[in-house]
Amino acid sequence: xxxxxxxxxxxxxxxxxxxxxxxxxxxxxxxxxxxxxxxxxxxxxxxxxxxxxxxxxxxxxxxxxxxxxxxxxxxxxxxxxxxxxxxxxxxxxxxxxxxxxxxxxxxxxxxxxxxxxxxxxxxxxxxxxxxxxxxxxxxxxxxxxxxxxxx
Amino acid sequence: xxxxxxxxxxxxxxxxxxxxxxxxxxxxxxxxxxxxxxxxxxxxxxxxxxxxxxxxxxxxxxxxxxxxxxxxxxxxxxxxxxxxxxxxxxxxxxxxxxxxxxxxxxxxxxxxxxxxxxxxxxxxxxxxxxxxxxxxxxxxxxxxxxxxxxxxxxxxxxxxxxxxxxxxxxxxxxxxxxxxxxxxxxxxxxxxxxxxxxxxxxxxxxxxxxxxxxxxxxxxxxxxxxxxxxxxxxxxxxxxxxxxxxxxxxxxxxxxxxxxxxxxxxxxxxxxxxxxxxxxxxxxxxxxxxxxxxxxxxxxxxxxxxxxxxxxxxxxxxxxxxxxxxxxxxxxxxxxxxxxxxxxxxxxxxxxxxxxxxxxxxxxxxxxxxxxx
Amino acid sequence: xxxxxxxxxxxxxxxxxxxxxxxxxxxxxxxxxxxxxxxxxxxxxxxxxxxxxxxxxxxxxxxxxxxxxxxxxxxxxxxxxxxxxxxxxxxxxxxxxxxxxxxxxxxxxxxxxxxxxxxxxxxxxxxxxxxxxxxxxxxxxxxxxxxxxxxxxxxxxxxxxxxxxxxxxxxxxxxxxxxxxxxxxxxxxxxxxxxxxxxxxxxxxxxxxxxxxxxxxxxxxxxxxxxxxxxxxxxxxxxxxxxxxxxxxxxxxxxxxxxxxxxxxxxxxxxxxxxxxxxxxxxxxxxxxxxxxxxxxxxxxxxxxxxxxxxxxxxxxxxxxxxxxxxxxxxxxxxxxxxxxxxxxxxxxxxxxxxxxx
Numbered sequence: 009x010x011x012x013x014x015x016x017x018x019x020x021x022x023x024x025x026x027x028x029x030x031x032x033x034x035x036x037x038x039x040x041x042x043x044x045x046x047x048x049x050x051x052x053x054x055x056x057x058x059x060x061x062x063x064x065x066x067x068x069x070x071x072x073x074x075x076x077x078x079x080x081x082x083x084x085x086x087x088x089x090x091x092x093x094x095x096x097x098x099x100x101x102x103x104x105x106x107x108x109x110x111x112x113x114x115x116x117x118x119x120x121x122x123x124x125x126x127x128x129x130x131x132x133x134x135x136x137x138x139x140x141x142x143x144x145x146x147x148x149x150x151x152x153x154x155x156x157x158x159x
Numbered sequence: 160x161x162x163x164x165x166x167x168x169x170x171x172x173x174x175x176x177x178x179x180x181x182x183x184x185x186x187x188x189x190x191x192x193x194x195x196x197x198x199x200x201x202x203x204x205x206x207x208x209x210x211x212x213x214x215x216x217x218x219x220x221x222x223x224x225x226x227x228x229x230x231x232x233x234x235x236x237x238x239x240x241x242x243x244x245x246x247x248x249x250x251x252x253x254x255x256x257x258x259x260x261x262x263x264x265x266x267x268x269x270x271x272x273x274x275x276x277x278x279x280x281x282x283x284x285x286x287x288x289x290x291x292x293x294x295x296x297x298x299x300x301x302x303x304x305x306x307x308x309x310x311x312x313x314x315x316x317x318x319x320x321x322x323x324x325x326x327x328x329x330x331x332x333x334x335x336x337x338x339x340x341x342x343x344x345x346x347x348x349x350x351x352x353x354x355x356x357x358x359x360x361x362x363x364x365x366x367x368x369x370x371x372x373x374x375x376x377x378x379x380x381x382x383x384x385x386x387x388x389x390x391x392x393x394x395x396x397x398x399x400x401x402x403x404x405x406x407x408x409x410x411x412x413x414x415x416x417x418x419x420x421x422x423x424x425x426x427x428x429x430x431x432x433x434x435x436x437x438x439x440x441x442x443x444x445x446x447x448x449x450x451x452x453x454x455x456x457x458x459x460x461x462x463x464x465x466x467x468x469x470x471x472x473x474x475x476x477x478x479x480x481x482x483x484x485x486x487x488x489x490x491x492x493x494x495x496x497x498x499x500x501x502x503x504x505x506x507x508x509x510x511x512x513x514x515x516x517x518x519x520x521x522x523x524x525x526x527x528x529x530x531x532x
Numbered sequence: 533x534x535x536x537x538x539x540x541x542x543x544x545x546x547x548x549x550x551x552x553x554x555x556x557x558x559x560x561x562x563x564x565x566x567x568x569x570x571x572x573x574x575x576x577x578x579x580x581x582x583x584x585x586x587x588x589x590x591x592x593x594x595x596x597x598x599x600x601x602x603x604x605x606x607x608x609x610x611x612x613x614x615x616x617x618x619x620x621x622x623x624x625x626x627x628x629x630x631x632x633x634x635x636x637x638x639x640x641x642x643x644x645x646x647x648x649x650x651x652x653x654x655x656x657x658x659x660x661x662x663x664x665x666x667x668x669x670x671x672x673x674x675x676x677x678x679x680x681x682x683x684x685x686x687x688x689x690x691x692x693x694x695x696x697x698x699x700x701x702x703x704x705x706x707x708x709x710x711x712x713x714x715x716x717x718x719x720x721x722x723x724x725x726x727x728x729x730x731x732x733x734x735x736x737x738x739x740x741x742x743x744x745x746x747x748x749x750x751x752x753x754x755x756x757x758x759x760x761x762x763x764x765x766x767x768x769x770x771x772x773x774x775x776x777x778x779x780x781x782x783x784x785x786x787x788x789x790x791x792x793x794x795x796x797x798x799x800x801x802x803x804x805x806x807x808x809x810x811x812x813x814x815x816x817x818x819x820x821x822x823x824x825x826x827x828x829x830x831x832x833x834x835x836x837x838x839x840x841x842x843x844x845x846x847x848x849x850x851x852x853x854x855x856x857x858x859x860x861x862x863x864x865x866x867x868x869x870x871x872x873x874x875x876x877x878x879x880x881x882x883x884x885x886x887x888x889x890x
Contacts, residue, residue, distance in 0.1 A: 030464055032252075060379050063466070063477050063494040076479070078466065082379045082393060085400055089466075111382035113163065114502050122216075131163040137209035137531060147217055177687055199691075199858060290762065290855030296591035356852070362762060363854050513691075514765065514857040 009055060009086050017056060018088070021049045028091055033078070035089040040102045043092055047108040050079065050088070057081045058088060061109035066119045068149045073100050073125055079109070094125065104130040122147040164203050164505060173197050179516070181210050187284060188527025192504075192516070199512045204505055212531040216491055223486045224250050224324050224458045232318040234495060235529040237277040238471040240269045243322040248403055249467035249478045250324035253460035260405075261449035262326045264442050267405035268339065269309075269321070271435040275346070276305040277472035278428050278435075285425070285521040286357055289366055294357055301349055308338050326452040339443050343436055350432060358429065367422040371507045371519035374419060381506075382499035385474025386431060387523050390424035392417035397470040409441045421522040428524070459486050473497055473524055497529035534830055537653030564646075564656055572642060572794060577607040579793040579843070586844065587851045617782035622685060625779070629683035634780070634787035636676030641794045644669045648801045649723050651811045651832035662723035663711050666802060667704065670757065673795065674700040677759075677766070680788070681776035692776040695858050696759055696766035702865040706753035709873040713746040713880040714739070714806045717889060727810035733817065734809035739889050742880045747807050749869055749876070751845070754799035756861065758792060761850040763861055800842035804835060808842075811835040 009017070011034040015027050018036045025042070028035025038046055050058040063078040072095040080087045094100045104127040106113035114136070116127045121135040124145035135142065144151055169175070180191040189210035195202045215234065219227040224246070231242040244266055251258065279302040286294025306316040312331040313321040321328050357363050378388045384395040396413040398406045414430045416423040460482035467478045474496025481490040500523050508519050543563075547556040581596065581604065588595030596603030622630065644666050646656040659665050674697055681693020715721055717739050718729040729735075736743050755761040766776060777788045804810060811831035815823045856864070883889050 032466060060382065062382055062384075062468075062475065063479060063492070065479060065492040065494075067481050067490045069489075076464075078477075082395070110380040111499055114498065118498075132165045134165075137212040146214065175687065286854065290764070291853060292587075293591050293851050296593065300592055357854070360853060362856055365860055366854060366857060512857060512859065514855075 009084070014056070014086065014088055017053070018046070018050075022046050028089065030089055033087050033089045035091060037091045037093070040092050040094060043090070044103045044105065044108070046090070047105045051108055056086075056088075057083060059109070061105070061111050061115075064105075064112055064115035064119070066123045066125060066147075068123065068147065071095065072097060073123065075102060075119075075125070077105070100125040101128060102126075103128045106130060121145075124148065164205050166205075169195065171197065174202065177513075187525065190501075190525070190527045190530070192520075194513075194516070196513065201508055201511055201513065201516055203509055204516075206501055206504060208501065208527070208530045210531065211528050213528075215532045216493065219491045220487060220489065224460070224488070227488075227491070228323055229318075229320045231493075232320050233528060234493065234532055235471055235473060235476070235497065235526050236318060237280060237526055238273055238473065238476075239318050239320075240266075240273045240322060241469055241471045242476065243320060244270060244404065245467055245469040245471075245476050245478045247322050247324045248469065249465050249480050250458065250460055252467060253463070253465040253480060253482060254324075254455070254458070256325070256453055256455070258326050258453060259449035259451075260447045262451060263405045264446045265327060265331055266322055267409075268439055268442050268446075270404070271438050272305050272308065272339070274472045275432055275435045276302050278432050279305075281428060281472075281521075281524045282353060282357075285524075288517050288521045289363065291357060291360075291363070294353075297349075297352065297356065301346060304342050304345065308335070308342060311335070311338070324458050325455050326450070330451045336443055336446065339439060343439055343443070347436060350429075350436075353429065358426070364422065366514070366518055367425060367522070368420060370421045370511060370515050371424075371522065372420050373503060373507045375417070377503060377506060378419075381503045383474070383503050384499065385471070385496050385524075386414075386427040387424050387500055388474065389413070389415045390427045391419035395475060397468045397475050401468055403467075403469060405442060409438050411438050421518055424522040457486065459484060460488070471496060473526065473529070474500060493532060495529045495532065497525050497527070501525055501530055535652045540653055568642060568645060568656065572645060573790075575797065576790040576793050577611065579797060580610075580789075581607045582843075583793070583847055586847050590848070590851050611786065614782055614786040619784065620779070620781045622779055625685045626683045629679050630779075631784075633676045633680035633683060634784045634791075636679065637673050637791040638787050640669055640672040640676065641791050641798060643672075644798045645794070647723065648798070649727060649805060649810055650835055651830070654832070655724065658722065658724050660720075660722045663715060663721045663726075663802075663806070666798070667708050667711070670795070670798070671700075671704055673791070676791075677776055680780070684776070684779040686779055689776050689778050692766045692778070696776060698858070699759070699763060699766065699861060700757055702862055703753045703756040706749055706865060706869045706873055707757055709870075709877060710746040710750035710753065711802070711806060713742060713873075713877055716877070716880045716884050717743070718806075723805055723810075726806055727812060730809045730812055733815070734807065734812070736807045739880075739883075742876050742883060743807065745872065745876050746880075747803070749873055750803060750807070751842075753865075753869060754803065755796075755846055755850075756865070758795040758799060760792065760796055761846060762853040762855050764850075765855050765858060765861070796843060796846060797839065800839045800846065801835075803842050804838040808838045809834075 014034045015036060018025055022038055022042045026037040028037050050056050058079040058081050060080045060082045061077065062080055063076070065076050067074045067076065072093050075092040075094065077090040078087060079090065092102060094102055102125060104112065104116055106116060113131065116130055117132070117134065117136040119125050120127065120133055121137055122145060127133060134140070144153060174195055174197045177194050177196055178191055179194060181189040191207040191210070192204050193207060194204040215230050219230060228243050228246055231246050232239040234242055279298045283295045283298030309319060310316050312335050313319040373383065373391045375392045378391045378393045384393070388395050392415055394413065394415060399413050411434045414427050414434065416427065460480060462482060462484045465480045465482070469476050475494070476496055477494030479492040479494065480488050483489045504520060504523065508516050511519070544560060547560050551559060584606070585595040596606035599606045599609050621627065647659060647662055647665055649655040677700070678693050678697045681689045714726070714735055717735055718726045720726060720729070736747055756763040759766050777785055780788065811834050813826040813829060813831070813834050815826060
């Protein structure tokens with residue numbers, strides 16, 4: 009499916025989505041509440057079969073945390089980029105997609121470890137890289153500890 | 160989801176916990192498998208990573224783009240050139256520039272040589288894990304020839320940092336073409352020896368056939384790419400899906416089998432070495448002349464988000480750059496192949512013996528610094 | 533050189549004539565013990581050196597060549613190093629059993645060496661149940677391995693010891709049955725009689741097909757008995773970090789190491805004696821010129837030459853093949869080697885009855 013077809017298909021599934029500004033891949037912006045159903049629908053629809061989540065990451069920007077999902081289809085080889093903005097930086101919460109795309113289980117553990125974003129209904133939300141008793145979330149822009157040397 | 164293991168609790172009789180690692184001769188790096196065993200059989204296991212987490216993504220936020228190339232070498236150190244190429248392509252795509260043909264050819268030849276060197280080291284270590292200690296020396300003897308070529312042109316054997324945004328660091332040595340052609344001729348004669356030593360051996364086949372079955376659905380669900388995924392039938396070769404550098408100009412096959420056991424993951428890598436040799440042969444004689452480095456005033460990506468996918472020796476590497484127009488990225492994220500490849504090990508090794516666990520983790524070809532970054 | 537009987541007679545004659553029978557007996561045993569221990573130690577050292585050189589050549593490198601001419605003193609240097617290492621005492625290990633285990637393994641293999649015929653007249657004790665004695669003694673070695681694994685108080689060691697115990701006990705059957713085939717051919721269990729029955733040809737040629745099958749099975753089962761070659765998962769370095777002898781250090785580790793090489797020597801020596809004619813030279817039937825030439829070489833060189841050949845074959849396939857998993861190993865024994873062995877035994881008995889061997 010082409011870029012316009014994908015964006016219009018998502019528009020039919022989630023009426024109040026916004027198209028994104030990314031020039032490279034088709035981008036849609038949805039809210040946290042709409043994410044889970046959109047994910048299930050994108051995986052099940054035969055025209056899209058977006059079943060391969062190859063990247064899930066978070067970015068700390070001024071207006072909140074941006075959760076970025078890159079999904080692709082293993083048979084049709086088209087890609088879609090989904091963005092969810094979490095405005096609350098003190099207590100960020102978003103539903104998990106690990107029951108739709110199993111790879112997300114581990115990407116989300118990494119995001120929880122480094123950013124502190126909590127995922128609802130995640131089966132095993134524990135730190136993955138840092139020690140279990142580490143205080144703070146290093147990849148946030150306002151993270152300070154005694155080991156970091158500022159340039 | 161039902162088989163997500165949160166913690167090991169010993170329920171049945173004769174269950175006990177063994178830790179393989181973090182210091183262990185066969186996990187090839189600092190990785191800990193907390194294994195629940197019943198007798199000799201593995202019931203389930205929890206991989207613990209993070210022993211070599213260095214914070215590469217955070218460090219890169221305070222470095223400029225040419226500086227952070229040096230950190231990318233250290234992720235999957237056996238595919239160092241390909242990691243450098245990924246970041247360089249992403250930055251060039253962001254800036255909207257295209258490198259000369261000479262640079263594209265040399266980048267692809269170096270990437271394929273890296274792929275062969277990585278598979279040679281994997282083969283050596285895999286045989287050694289299974290007990291055929293002679294394979295270690297055969298593979299490393301041939302890998303030395305590739306490392307000599309790298310050293311002559313780039314100055315380093317392992318972590319070269321040669322491919323930078325805008326082109327290459329220096330021009331390759333005048334001997335480069337001659338030595339690469341000699342190597343291809345030499346290795347074509349040696350590669351059948353590898354098959355004679357290991358592939359046809361009945362003991363080896365008994366140890367690897369039917370072990371560690373990974374279905375196609377699992378490979379797609381967990382995102383297992385590279386030769387591990389292709390052994391189960393997942394067509395995920397980025398060189399075919401989104402070709403970059405000189406890959407549109409060469410003809411090669413994407414090797415997939417749809418059996419999904421350890422033996423076929425092994426066969427994918429052996430056949431990939433032949434394909435890499437043929438790619439190098441198609442390119443080495445026609446390297447065009449041209450500039451090595453683009454004339455760029457400053458390496459700054461414009462505001463926006465950019466993503467680049469490449470195929471390393473182990474799978475799909477993705478580089479995600481968020482830029483605010485500064486010389487350093489606001490956020491850089493690496494989607495590393497080994498991170499996704501690791502977590503399927505619980506599912507595919509349940510019910511096998513300890514000796515099979517070693518064979519399975521060898522066939523997934525994990526490089527631990529890539530998992531932890 | 534060609535016949536050691538007069539020398540042995542004169543030494544024992546000297547002792548019995550100068551001392552009382554009791555003292556003569558004790559002194560003779562002490563002398564024998566020193567001779568065997570010295571032989572054991574030196575042969576063990578040079579077997580380790582030979583293995584390192586052979587495996588190096590197969591792996592496209594040279595092997596030890598710095599210490600002494602062609603690296604001949606390398607193992608002596610290693611021995612001195614091991615003697616000077618700290619003996620680590622594990623706190624929760626059963627200290628009596630922990631210390632006894634290496635000695636049991638060494639004692640078992642020394643006792644087996646005592647009954648091997650090295651040359652004409654050079655045999656420490658010639659029992660009329662020779663083969664049975666050797667089988668019984670080599671079974672004692674497995675007790676040492678099990679005790680070592682248990683007394684180390686470590687999970688890895690116990691797993692290694694259990695695997696090794698299961699393996700050795702299973703393969704003893706195959707070794708015993710293969711040797712039983714040859715005993716059927718030669719009609720006696722006494723080692724010197726087995727050799728004298730091969731004076732007109734080695735059993736591997738005279739016994740044609742059943743002897744060849746028995747030889748192959750004996751070689752496979754013999755390497756499995758000694759935890760060597762493709763059957764070395766009890767000490768699989770890449771899986772369990774040295775298995776049952778993980779916790780041993782210094783000279784105690786050297787004992788296990790040495791015992792493994794000497795067990796390999798014993799297996800090769802028994803193969804030589806029973807299948808390849810012991811210390812008898814290679815004769816072609818009635819070709820007297822050739823036979824006289826072969827007779828010029830002393831029997832002791834024949835014995836060590838044939839044993840060295842069998843040891844070389846064992847080392848060759850250790851360094852070429854990957855190792856078998858424990859369940860594949862036990863399946864090989866119980867499902868393949870044992871039935872073939874039993875059929876071979878029936879075949880051998882039938883052939884002996886009908887005198888259809890050479």
